[in-house]
Amino acid sequence: MHRSLVSISDLTDEEVTELIDLSKVFREVNSREIPKVPALRGKTVATLFFENSTRTRLSFELAATRLSADVLTFTLGSSSVSKGESLRDTAETIESLGADLIIMRHSSSGAVGLVGSWLDIPLVNAGDGAHEHPTQALLDAFTLMDQFETGPRLDGINVAIVGDVLHSRVARSNVQLMSRLGAKITLVGPPVLLPLDLSLWPVKVSHSLDEVLAGSDVLYLLRIQSERFSESLVPSLSEFAKSFSLNMERLAKAKKETVVMHPGPMIRGVEITGEVADSPQSLVRKQVENGVSVRMAVLYWLLGAGQERLEPIW
Amino acid sequence: MVADYRKYLIRGGTLVDSIGVRRADLLIEDGKIIASEPGIESQRQYQEIDARGLVVSSGFVDLHAHLREPGNEKSETIRSGSQAGILGGYTALVAMPNTTPTIDSPEVVQYVQRLADGAPLDIFFAGAITKGRMGESLTEMSKMADLGIKLFTDDGTGVQNAQVMRRALEFSKGIGVTIAQHCEDLELANAGSINEGAVSSILGVKGIPNAAEDVMVARDIELVRLTGARLHFLHISTARSAAMVKMSKSDGLPITAEVTPHHLVLSDTQLMGFDPVFKVNPPLRSNHDRLGLWDAFDGGVFDAVATDHAPHHKESKDTTLDHAAFGLIGLQTSFAAVLGELHRRLDKQNPEDIDGGGLSDEQLMHLVSLFTWKPARIARIEKMHGCQLVAGQPANITIFDPKARWRLVGTDVVSRSKNSPYFDTDLVGKVLYTFVNGELKLKEGELCL
Numbered sequence: 001m002h003r004s005l006v007s008i009s010d011l012t013d014e015e016v017t018e019l020i021d022l023s024k025v026f027r028e029v030n031s032r033e034i035p036k037v038p039a040l041r042g043k044t045v046a047t048l049f050f051e052n053s054t055r056t057r058l059s060f061e062l063a064a065t066r067l068s069a070d071v072l073t074f075t076l077g078s079s080s081v082s083k084g085e086s087l088r089d090t091a092e093t094i095e096s097l098g099a100d101l102i103i104m105r106h107s108s109s110g111a112v113g114l115v116g117s118w119l120d121i122p123l124v125n126a127g128d129g130a131h132e133h134p135t136q137a138l139l140d141a142f143t144l145m146d147q148f149e150t151g152p153r154l155d156g157i158n159v160a161i162v163g164d165v166l167h168s169r170v171a172r173s174n175v176q177l178m179s180r181l182g183a184k185i186t187l188v189g190p191p192v193l194l195p196l197d198l199s200l201w202p203v204k205v206s207h208s209l210d211e212v213l214a215g216s217d218v219l220y221l222l223r224i225q226s227e228r229f230s231e232s233l234v235p236s237l238s239e240f241a242k243s244f245s246l247n248m249e250r251l252a253k254a255k256k257e258t259v260v261m262h263p264g265p266m267i268r269g270v271e272i273t274g275e276v277a278d279s280p281q282s283l284v285r286k287q288v289e290n291g292v293s294v295r296m297a298v299l300y301w302l303l304g305a306g307q308e309r310l311e312p313i314w
Numbered sequence: 315m316v317a318d319y320r321k322y323l324i325r326g327g328t329l330v331d332s333i334g335v336r337r338a339d340l341l342i343e344d345g346k347i348i349a350s351e352p353g354i355e356s357q358r359q360y361q362e363i364d365a366r367g368l369v370v371s372s373g374f375v376d377l378h379a380h381l382r383e384p385g386n387e388k389s390e391t392i393r394s395g396s397q398a399g400i401l402g403g404y405t406a407l408v409a410m411p412n413t414t415p416t417i418d419s420p421e422v423v424q425y426v427q428r429l430a431d432g433a434p435l436d437i438f439f440a441g442a443i444t445k446g447r448m449g450e451s452l453t454e455m456s457k458m459a460d461l462g463i464k465l466f467t468d469d470g471t472g473v474q475n476a477q478v479m480r481r482a483l484e485f486s487k488g489i490g491v492t493i494a495q496h497c498e499d500l501e502l503a504n505a506g507s508i509n510e511g512a513v514s515s516i517l518g519v520k521g522i523p524n525a526a527e528d529v530m531v532a533r534d535i536e537l538v539r540l541t542g543a544r545l546h547f548l549h550i551s552t553a554r555s556a557a558m559v560k561m562s563k564s565d566g567l568p569i570t571a572e573v574t575p576h577h578l579v580l581s582d583t584q585l586m587g588f589d590p591v592f593k594v595n596p597p598l599r600s601n602h603d604r605l606g607l608w609d610a611f612d613g614g615v616f617d618a619v620a621t622d623h624a625p626h627h628k629e630s631k632d633t634t635l636d637h638a639a640f641g642l643i644g645l646q647t648s649f650a651a652v653l654g655e656l657h658r659r660l661d662k663q664n665p666e667d668i669d670g671g672g673l674s675d676e677q678l679m680h681l682v683s684l685f686t687w688k689p690a691r692i693a694r695i696e697k698m699h700g701c702q703l704v705a706g707q708p709a710n711i712t713i714f715d716p717k718a719r720w721r722l723v724g725t726d727v728v729s730r731s732k733n734s735p736y737f738d739t740d741l742v743g744k745v746l747y748t749f750v751n752g753e754l755k756l757k758e759g760e761l762c763l
Contacts, residue, residue, distance in 0.1 A: 087633065108634035109518040110588030129636070130518030172518055195515035196523070 003302055004123040006113045007132045008176040016138070016177070017152045022297035023142050023290070029066065030293055039300050040069035046099035048074045048091065049126070050106040055264055055288065056126050056136075060103045063295035069303075072099060091115045101303055104128075109169075122302040130167045136263050137173035139294040141181055143287050144218065147259055155182035160212045161203075162188040163222035163244055163271050166195055166233075170263045171222060175203055186212055189244060192233045193224075209244050213253040220261045221246055221271045237270050247273040251281065259283050320344055322754065323354060324747075327365025327713060330682045331372050331703045335675040340370060342709040345752030350704045361754075363747060365713055369678070372686040372700045373405025373710035373748065377494075377572055377693055378469070378548060378620035379645060381407070381437070382730075383429060385414025389731045390625035396433045397728045397763070398623070398645040400755045403712035403745035406436040406690070406699040407645075411447070412470040418442035420457040427461065434763050435750045436710075438693055440465040443482045443493060449474050452482055456489045464694040467494035469548055472530050474500055479534065483543035492692065494546040497530035497555065498522075498596065507636050509582040509597040517588065519635055522597050524552040531555040535562045538569055546692050547571040549622050551596035553606020560615045570692050572620040573607055575644055575651040580604075580735060590631045590638030591733050594624070608659065614680075618689035621648045625731035642735050647722055649685060649714065650741035656681065657742050672716065709752035718744035728761070 004010065011019070029037055045064040047057050057075070064071045074094065087106075094102060101122045104112045109129030116123045127133040144154055159178055165171045165187050175185055179202040186204045187194060198205060206212050213219070224240060234240045246260065260272070260282045268274045277284055324340040329350070341349035341360070356362060376399065382390035392409070399407050409430075411417035417426055417439055430437040441458045445451050447468040455466055466486060472495055473479040479495070486493045503526040508514050510521025531547060535558060538545045550556050550571050559571045576594060581601040584592040592598055610616060624641025631638050644651070656673065673681070690700030701707040722736050748756035755763060 106634070108636045111634045113588060114634055132518075167518075169518060172516070196510060196521075197512045197515045200512045200516050 002120065002122045004116045005134050005298055005302065006116060006123065006125045006128075008134050008137055008173050008180075010134075013180065016141075016181070019138055019294070019297050019301060020142055020145065020152055022301060023138070023294045026296040026300070027290070027293040029296070036066050036068060038068045040064070040067040040303055043069045043100045043303055044072060044098055045069045045299060046072040046074060046094045046097075046102045047126075048094060048102050048104045050076050050104075050111070051127070053105055053126070056105065059288070059291045060124070060126060060295050063292050063299055066292070067296055067299055069299070072097065087111070087115065088118055091119055095119050095121055101299065124298060124302065127169050129169065130172070131169050132173045133169040133263075134173050135291070135295055135298055136170050137177040138298070139287060139291045140174055140220070140261060140263075141177055142294055143261070143283055143290050146290075147283065148217070153182050154178055157183040157217045158186070158215055159183050159218040159220055160186045160188050160206075160209075160216040161220045161222065162209055162246070164193045164224045165189055165222065166193045167225040168222045174220065175201055179203070186216070188212055190234065190240070209246070209250065210253070213250055214255070216254060216258055218259055218261060219246055219251075219254065222263070223265060223267055224271055241270050245269070245271055245273065246276050248275045248279070251276050251279065261287060264288070320752070321360045322749070323356065323360040323362045324365050324370055324711070324713065325354070325362055327368050327370035329370050329703050330679055331701075332683065332687045333702050333704070335679055338703075340703060340711070342711070342749065342752055345709055347703060347705055347707050347709050363713070367715065367717070368713050368746065369682075369716050370703065371682045371712050371714070372703065373712045373750065374403040374649065374685040375406045375689040375693060375695070375699045376404050376621050376623070376645065376648070377408045377465075377546075377618050377689045378574075379407040379409055379623040380412065380625065380641070381409045382625055383413065384426065387730075389627045390729055392430050392433050392437060394728060394730045395623065395625070395645065396435050396437065397761055398643070399435055400748045400750070400761060401728060401745065402645045402648055403685070403714060403748055404435060404645065405710040405712065405748060405750045406438060406693070406695060408438050408440050408465055408693050410469045411440050411442045411467065416442050416446050418445050418447070418453045420454060420461060423458050423461045423463060434755050436695075436698065438465075438695060439463060440467050440469070440494065442466065443468045443473055444478065447471060449478060452478070452485060455485055455491060459489050459491050463491065465492050465494050465546070465692075467496065467548065469494065469496045471500065472496045472498045476533055476537065480537050480541060483537055483541040483545065487541060487543035492544045492546055492694065494548050495530070495534055496548050497527045497534065499526045499529050502526035502529065506597075507593060508585050509599050511582060511600050513582045513585055517585065519585075522595075524554060524599065524603065527552050527596055528554045528558070531558050535567065535569065538562070538567050539565070542568070544568040544570075549574050549577065549596055549620065550607070550610075550616070551577045551599050551603065553603045553609070556607055556610035556615055560610065560613065563615070570617040571615065572618040572689070573611065573616045574620060574622045575648045576622075576642060576735060577604065578607055578611065579651050579655045579739065584735070585635070588635050590633065590635055591642060591735050593635060593638050593640055594622070594642050595640035616684060617692060619648065619652055619684040620689065621645050625729050626733050627731050631733050642733050643727070643729050643731060644734070645729070646727065647734060647736045647741060649745065650720070650743045651736055651739065653681065653716070653743040654739065654741045678716070709749050711747070711749040712745060713747035714743050714745045716743050718742070720744055
C-alpha cells in the first residue's frame with residue numbers, strides 16, 4: 001500500500017515529527033562538500049507541473065537529484081490539459097513510463113488527489129489550485145522550529161498570515177499544520193481576499209495589518225495572486241499595498257525578534273518591500289534552503305528507502 | 315411473449331390520491347380505471363395484482379428531467395431516460411429544452427415530439443423562453459403552445475435580464491402557459507463550482523453564494539406582482555428562497571416552487587472529498603439550508619418534488635471539480651431518496667420508536683401529492699396524470715412498497731449515465747408496478763416494455 005502526500009491532513013502528528021527529524025538529517029547531508037546520498041538510487045521521480053513554477057519544481061528536482069533518483073520533467077501549459085481525459089492520459093502515461101513517484105502541481109483544487117485515485121504510485125502535491133501545498137507548510141514549520149528553538153512544536157508562536165488568503169494553497173496548508181503544532185494564527189487581509197466562511201478554520205481574523213504588527217512573532221506574507229482574479233477583487237495593487245504592504249515603517253512597529261516569511265515568488269513593492277525582504281528579520285532565503293531538505297525528507301519517506309542508504313556517496 | 319392483458323385487478327392496496335387515503339381495489343380496462351371500490355370480485359380474464367401492504371398512487375409526474383436527446387445521446391436518450399422514469403414510478407416527464415438543438419421553435423418542437431413517439435411513458439416537452447436560451451429574444455411561445463407546450467424555461471441558466479423576464483411573463487399570461495425559472499444570477503455565481511460556505515472555503519474551490527439564487531427569486535417575485543403572470547420556480551435550494559416563496563404565496567401571488575430530492579437529502583459536506591458526482595446546479599447547500607428546505611417542505615411551501623435528472627457520461631464527470639459538468643441523475647431513486655430521508659427525520663424525532671410507526675396518512679398524502687397531482691397541475695396535464703383513482707380516469711398508476719429498504723447498485727442504473735449520488739444512501743420505498751395509460755410497464759420491480 002503506497003502513501004501519498006496530498007494534504008497536511010494525510011499526516012499524523014507523529015509523522016510530522018518524523019518528517020521534521022528526517023529534514024534535519026538531510027540538512028546535514030546538504031551541508032556536506034558533496035551533498036548527495038544514494039538513498040533513492042534506481043528510483044525515478046517525475047515532476048508533472050500543469051501550472052508554471054520555477055522555484056518549487058527546481059527545489060523538488062534538486063531534492064530528488066541529491067537522493068540519486070532519476071528525474072523526469074514534464075511541464076505542460078494548463079490550457080492544453082484542461083480536459084479530464086487528457087489529465088488522466090498524461091498521468092497514466094507517466095506511470096507507464098516507470099516513474100516510482102509523481103510530484104504534481106495543477107491549477108485545479110483537488111486535482112492531485114484525483115490523479116492519485118487513478119494511479120498505483122505515490123504522489124506529492126506541489127500545489128493544487130487554492131487547496132494545499134503541504135511541503136511548503138512543512139518547510140515553513142521546520143524553519144520556524146529552528147528560528148524559535150521550540151523543539152518539534154510551535155507552541156505559543158503568534159503567526160499573522162497576511163494578504164490574499166482566498167486564493168492561497170500555502171495559507172490552507174500552513175493554517176492546518178501550524179495550528180496543530182500549537183501556533184496561534186491570525187489571518188490578515190481585506191474581506192474580499194479572505195474566504196467568506198471561516199467557521200472551520202482555527203484562526204482569528206483581522207482586517208488591519210497595523211493592528212497585528214506588535215503582537216506577531218511571525219509576519220507571513222502571501223503573494224497577491226492577480227493571475228487568479230477573473231474579477232477585480234481589489235481596485236489596484238497600490239490600493240492593496242497602501243494597507244497591507246509590509247514596509248520598513250510597519251516592520252519597525254513589530255518586535256525586534258519578529259521574523260518575516262514569504263513563500264515566493266515575491267512581488268516587491270506590493271505585499272512586501274525590497275528592504276523588508278532583504279532585512280535581517282527576513283527568513284525568505286532560509287525557507288528556500290530548507291525547502292530542499294524537507295523535500296528530500298518527503299521523497300525519501302514516501303519511497304520507503306532503507307536507512308542504510310544515507311551514508312555519504314563517496 | 316407476454317400476454318397482452320387489458321384488464322387488471324389491483325387488489326387490497328392502500329389508495330392515495332387527492333381524495334385521501336383509503337382501502338379499495340381498482341379495476342383497469344382499456345387504459346382507464348373502470349371501478350374503484352373495496353371487494354371487487356375476481357374474474358378469469360383479469361390479471362390480478364396483490365397489493366396488500368402496498369400503496370397505490372396516481373402515477374408520478376416529474377417536472378424536471380434532462381433527457382439529453384437530441385444532441386447528447388451518449389449521456390441519455392428519451393428511451394433510456396423513460397425507462398429510468400418507469401422504474402422510479404413516473405408516468406409522465408417534462409423534458410427540459412436545453413438539448414441540441416434547443417427546443418426554441420415550433421419546428422424543433424415537432425421534431426422532438428416525433429422522437430418521443432413510442433416512448434414507454436408520456437413525455438411533455440418544455441420550450442425555451444428565449445431563442446437559444448441566450449436570454450435575449452423571446453421564442454414563438456404561442457405557436458409552440460398550439461403544439462402542446464405548456465411550460466417554458468431557459469433551465470440551465472436563468473433569464474438574466476429583468477426586462478426580458480417581464481416580457482416573457484406578460485406574453486405567457488396571454489396564452490395560458492407557465493414560465494419556469496432557474497434562479498441564478500450569473501455574475502454573483504461567478505463561475506463557481508460548489509456552494510460558497512465553510513466547505514468551499516476549506517477546499518479552496520470557487521463557491522456559488524446563496525445570494526445568486528435569492529436575488530433572482532426576489533426579483534422574479536416582484537415581476538409576478540407587477541404582471542400577475544404565473545411563475546414556477548425550479549429547484550429551490552436555499553432556506554431564504556423558500557421563505558420568500560412562502561411569503562409570496564401568502565401575498566396571493568400565482569407562484570409555485572419545486573424542490574429536488576438531492577437538496578433535501580444531501581448537503582455540501584458531501585464535497586469534502588472533491589467527488590464531482592456531487593457537483594450540481596444549484597449546488598448542494600449547507601446543512602442549515604437543507605433543514606430550512608425541510609421546514610418549507612413540512613409547511614407546504616413546495617408544490618412539487620422534481621428530479622432535475624441530469625445525466626452526464628463518465629468523461630464529463632471524471633475530472634477535477636472545476637471542470638466537471640453540473641448535474642446528477644435521479645429518476646430511478648427520487649421517491650425512495652425522499653422517503654428514506656423522511657424516515658430518518660421521523661426516527662430522529664422519536665428516538666424511542668425507531669421505524670415504529672412509519673408515516674401518518676397525512677404525511678403519506680403530502681408526500682404523494684408532491685409527486686403526482688400538484689406537479690401535474692403545474693405542467694397543465696392534470697386531465698391525464700395525477701388524476702384521482704376513481705372510475706373513468708386514465709389508468710396512470712404507481713404501486714410501491716412503502717417499507718422496502720434498498721440500496722442502489724451500479725448495474726441497476728438504466729440511465730446511460732451512472733452519475734447517481736445515492737450509491738451509499740439508504741433508500742426506502744420501492745416502486746413495484748407502473749401503469750402508463752393502462753399498460754403495465756413495470757411488474758414486480760422489473761421493466762416490461
